[in-house]
Amino acid sequence: MIKVDGISKQFGKVKAVDAISFEVQEQENLILLGTSGCGKTTTLKMINRLIEPTAGNIYINNKNIFEQQPEVLRRSIGYVLQNNGLFPHYTVAENIAIVPQLLKWDKKKTESRTAELMEKLHLDKSYLHVYTGELSGGQQQRIGLARALISDPPVLLMDEPFGSLDNVTRSNIHKEFKALDELKRKTIIMVTHDVQEAFELGDRICLMDKGKIVQSGTPAELLFNPVNEFVKGFLKDQRLQLEFKAVKLHDLWELLPQLLKKTEGRSLSSVIDIWTALESFKFSGEESISIINHEGDQKQVSFEQLMAAFYQYKNKQGHE
Amino acid sequence: MNEHQQTLFEFMGQQADKLAVQTLQHIGLTFISLFIAVLIGLPLGIFITRKVKLSGPVLGIAGILQTIPSIALLGFMIPVLGIGAKPAIVALLLYALLPIIRNTYTGITGVDASVKEAAVAMGMNKWQVLFKVELPLAMPVILAGIRTATVINVGVATLASYIAAGGLGEFIFGGISLNNTNMILAGAIPAALLAIIFDFLLSRLQKLNFKKISKGTYAMPVLLMLLSSFYFIPSAYGGKLTAGFTPEFMGRQDGNLGLESKYGLKIHTIVISDAVMYKAAFEKQLDVISGYSTDGRLKAYDLVVLDDDKGIFPPYYAAPIVREESLKKFPDLEKALNLLSGKINDSVMTELNYRTDYLHQSPERVAKDFLEAHKLYKPSREGSAGIIRIGSKIFGEQYILANMYSMLIKGYTNYDVATKTGLGGTKICFDALTNDQIDFYPEYTGTGLLAILQASPKTVTEVTKSKDSTYNYVQREFEKRYQVKWLKPIGFNNAYALMMRRQQAKSFNIKTISNLKRYLNSK
Ligand SMILES: Nc1ncnc2c1ncn2[C@@H]1O[C@H](COP(=O)(O)OP(=O)(O)OP(=O)(O)O)[C@@H](O)[C@H]1O
Numbered sequence: 090m091i092k093v094d095g096i097s098k099q100f101g102k103v104k105a106v107d108a109i110s111f112e113v114q115e116q117e118n119l120i121l122l123g124t125s126g127c128g129k130t131t132t133l134k135m136i137n138r139l140i141e142p143t144a145g146n147i148y149i150n151n152k153n154i155f156e157q158q159p160e161v162l163r164r165s166i167g168y169v170l171q172n173n174g175l176f177p178h179y180t181v182a183e184n185i186a187i188v189p190q191l192l193k194w195d196k197k198k199t200e201s202r203t204a205e206l207m208e209k210l211h212l213d214k215s216y217l218h219v220y221t222g223e224l225s226g227g228q229q230q231r232i233g234l235a236r237a238l239i240s241d242p243p244v245l246l247m248d249e250p251f252g253s254l255d256n257v258t259r260s261n262i263h264k265e266f267k268a269l270d271e272l273k274r275k276t277i278i279m280v281t282h283d284v285q286e287a288f289e290l291g292d293r294i295c296l297m298d299k300g301k302i303v304q305s306g307t308p309a310e311l312l313f314n315p316v317n318e319f320v321k322g323f324l325k326d327q328r329l330q331l332e333f334k335a336v337k338l339h340d341l342w343e344l345l346p347q348l349l350k351k352t353e354g355r356s357l358s359s360v361i362d363i364w365t366a367l368e369s370f371k372f373s374g375e376e377s378i379s380i381i382n383h384e385g386d387q388k389q390v391s392f393e394q395l396m397a398a399f400y401q402y403k404n405k406q407g408h409e
Numbered sequence: 410m411n412e413h414q415q416t417l418f419e420f421m422g423q424q425a426d427k428l429a430v431q432t433l434q435h436i437g438l439t440f441i442s443l444f445i446a447v448l449i450g451l452p453l454g455i456f457i458t459r460k461v462k463l464s465g466p467v468l469g470i471a472g473i474l475q476t477i478p479s480i481a482l483l484g485f486m487i488p489v490l491g492i493g494a495k496p497a498i499v500a501l502l503l504y505a506l507l508p509i510i511r512n513t514y515t516g517i518t519g520v521d522a523s524v525k526e527a528a529v530a531m532g533m534n535k536w537q538v539l540f541k542v543e544l545p546l547a548m549p550v551i552l553a554g555i556r557t558a559t560v561i562n563v564g565v566a567t568l569a570s571y572i573a574a575g576g577l578g579e580f581i582f583g584g585i586s587l588n589n590t591n592m593i594l595a596g597a598i599p600a601a602l603l604a605i606i607f608d609f610l611l612s613r614l615q616k617l618n619f620k621k622i623s624k625g626t627y628a629m630p631v632l633l634m635l636l637s638s639f640y641f642i643p644s645a646y647g648g649k650l651t652a653g654f655t656p657e658f659m660g661r662q663d664g665n666l667g668l669e670s671k672y673g674l675k676i677h678t679i680v681i682s683d684a685v686m687y688k689a690a691f692e693k694q695l696d697v698i699s700g701y702s703t704d705g706r707l708k709a710y711d712l713v714v715l716d717d718d719k720g721i722f723p724p725y726y727a728a729p730i731v732r733e734e735s736l737k738k739f740p741d742l743e744k745a746l747n748l749l750s751g752k753i754n755d756s757v758m759t760e761l762n763y764r765t766d767y768l769h770q771s772p773e774r775v776a777k778d779f780l781e782a783h784k785l786y787k788p789s790r791e792g793s794a795g796i797i798r799i800g801s802k803i804f805g806e807q808y809i810l811a812n813m814y815s816m817l818i819k820g821y822t823n824y825d826v827a828t829k830t831g832l833g834g835t836k837i838c839f840d841a842l843t844n845d846q847i848d849f850y851p852e853y854t855g856t857g858l859l860a861i862l863q864a865s866p867k868t869v870t871e872v873t874k875s876k877d878s879t880y881n882y883v884q885r886e887f888e889k890r891y892q893v894k895w896l897k898p899i900g901f902n903n904a905y906a907l908m909m910r911r912q913q914a915k916s917f918n919i920k921t922i923s924n925l926k927r928y929l930n931s932k
């Protein structure tokens with residue numbers, strides 16, 4: 090879907106981005122992760138030509154983006170800015186309607202689409218005619234998201250969309266984000282310097298340092314097969330939590346004990362990660378939880394059994 | 410106090426027509442120039458946000474334009490654009506440029522970079538970014554610039570009267586020349602009110618919310634055009650010859666009023682400053698001007714004086730006038746000043762003026778040459794027995810006289826000298842004298858009689874019959890009323906005179922003011 094091929098950007102003497110290549114599949118969520126100044130924003134901006142690269146090529150749907158008119162290209166790519174960039178002289182409704190206006194949509198269509206998005210993003214209709222300066226940071230970010238999503242572009246670029254939020258709000262938004270059907274259909278490249286966020290939201294992660302990609306892969310690959318000390322060090326601080334988030338229940342399926350009898354009541358899907366499973370122990374207060382995989386097989390595990398399976402899995406990964 | 414206000418209102422009532430015309434002209438001048446300044450300044454301001462390298466030079470040049478003194482700027486304009494509305498508008502527009510360019514530039518560069526980036530990222534082209542994002546967000550700052558420019562223009566537009574472009578300056582500067590407080594106020598108060606009103610209105614516009622402003626922006630040009638058009642309403646008259654009279658001359662019994670009443674002269678007249686009048690006559694912008702009979706430019710521009718055959722211009726013999734207190738305080742002063750009495754006649758004075766006004770020799774040098782030629786010059790004694798403060802009005806002849814007096818005092822007495830030259834018109838000079846800001850300055854008998862004493866028409870006709878009776882009358886009255894003494898006359902008579910280009914006067918066979926009237930009346 091998106092193919093970035095040996096792209097570089099030089100600002101004077103600074104090599105902000107140095108011959109980077111990666112590919113993003115359709116409907117995949119790729120995370121550009123790295124410390125401040127490593128070139129994440131620059132990479133992202135080259136994809137919608139806010140910054141012209143010094144070398145390299147980028148293809149979207151096999152079309153070279155540098156052969157397209159930049160304005161037209163940008164109208165087909167949703168972009169969420171690092172610090173939202175809402176228009177202070179526009180109301181919420183007008184902010185959301187910027188792209189439809191450029192695309193000359195009729196008023197009815199814009200209004201109904203706006204209403205739809207407002208509802209999906211849990212924004213009250215009463216905000217429509219309010220200027221954006223009067224809204225909270227979280228609300229502003231949702232409007233920034235709505236503005237990017239309004240024309241339902243197939244590609245979405247997001248630059249630290251949840252950067253300015255406190256942890257509680259952020260993890261709530263993460264949940265909403267994952268639940269949003271609008272986003273499931275999209276090819277997303279998202280920039281963050283927050284490891285947790287990357288692990289929670291990303292299908293794949295490109296870990297960057299000094300303008301280069303150090304390693305790219307699924308969260309589990311980065312965790313269990315780091316290519317070097319840098320990757321290991323980068324993930325060290327929250328390692329355990331990350332591991333819980335990176336490993337899904339179906340990864341452990343073989344290692345979990347066989348179910349003796351079928352249970353009544355709710356079962357957890359095996360696509361959830363271990364972190365979520367552990368949380369459900371806490372909330373339900375039960376001795377054991379029941380899990381169901383995509384083939385309909387069920388298993389019943391206790392906390393101890395789950396942890397034992399997890400450590401076995403980890404050992405196996407490390408030795409591969 | 411009450412009586413004073415009464416007379417101001419009376420004056421305004423009497424002159425309501427003129428006041429209305431001048432006010433409309435003033436508004437017109439202000440807004441035509443503002444309109445053009447916006448047309449130039451706004452795009453230029455936008456342009457330098459795109460070519461940042463040019464922003465330094467452009468803002469620098471606009472800044473330098475602003476520091477040129479207004480009168481000098483108006484003066485520069487005349488050779489290129491003549492007199493009247495054109496140079497005035499150009500000068501005003503140059504003053505208005507800086508605030509408009511600067512605020513457009515700062516306004517646009519001040520727009521939040523991430524907002525601009527968002528606009529680009531969503532697929533706006535550069536014009537859409539400009540009109541939908543940059544200009545609306547910069548608008549309050551741009552309006553603040555326009556507001557500053559407006560207030561500057563209302564002020565500078567008063568000077569337009571110097572080059573015959575009309576406006577409230579006619580009253581203000583006429584009033585200063587004529588020592589007529591009501592006239593000054595009749596011009597100054599409306600001018601101040603205009604500044605306050607426009608400032609207030611624009612401040613309201615600035616505070617309107619973003620949306621309304623963008624609609625307001627469309628209304629602005631229309632409003633500006635409307636206000637600008639005021640300027641063109643009154644100027645619908647013409648004539649065979651055009652006269653340029655100073656504001657002072659316009660309001661005087663021994664000036665335009667006398668020309669109308671005694672000669673019945675009706676001529677298309679514009680008001681203009683003395684500083685540019687002669688040149689304008691020379692360049693055929695004007696045909697008849699109200700000059701001074703000893704003015705050096707008479708010689709320089711080959712103008713002839715029309716004979717005042719009905720004797721409406723009273724004698725204007727020059728003599729130093731001194732505070733009596735100063736004479737007591739500095740006993741040697743009178744003798745030193747009288748050294749010059751009877752030494753300079755009309756043609757000598759014209760020659761001296763010619764050297765300063767046209768050959769641009771310094772008044773100091775001209776004064777010294779003259780004193781040396783007449784064996785009056787003595788080197789300074791470097792005395793320190795007291796400081797004598799000499800005043801002078803703001804034209805060449807007075808500078809020369811002030812320099813001569815300065816040299817004489819330093820050479821013949823033990824006093825030192827401080828000169829306060831360039832004290833505007835008669836009113837400013839005379840007020841400085843009575844308020845003990847200066848000790849003496851050269852004054853003219855006619856000015857003393859008419860502008861300072863404001864003698865009744867009856868007295869004037871009576872006293873102006875001869876040069877001596879005029880002198881005696883002002884001497885007596887000044888002593889009585891102001892404790893100011895007229896010393897002996899210097900000799901020349903710098904009276905008002907009507908003048909024309911020699912060539913033109915000859916071809917129409919005009920030698921006297923009566924000839925002029927006859928020519929104008931002939932169809
Ligand atoms: N317009 C520019 N001109 C010069 N240097 C730039 C410019 N933009 C970015 N840089 C430099 O390029 C490097 C990468 O910048 P970039 O904004 O891509 O970092 P980032 O990874 O997004 O960092 P952060 O997490 O702080 O947003 C930095 O060293 C930065 O100083």
Ligand SMILES: [Mg+2]
Binds near residue numbers: 129
């Ligand atoms: Mg960044």
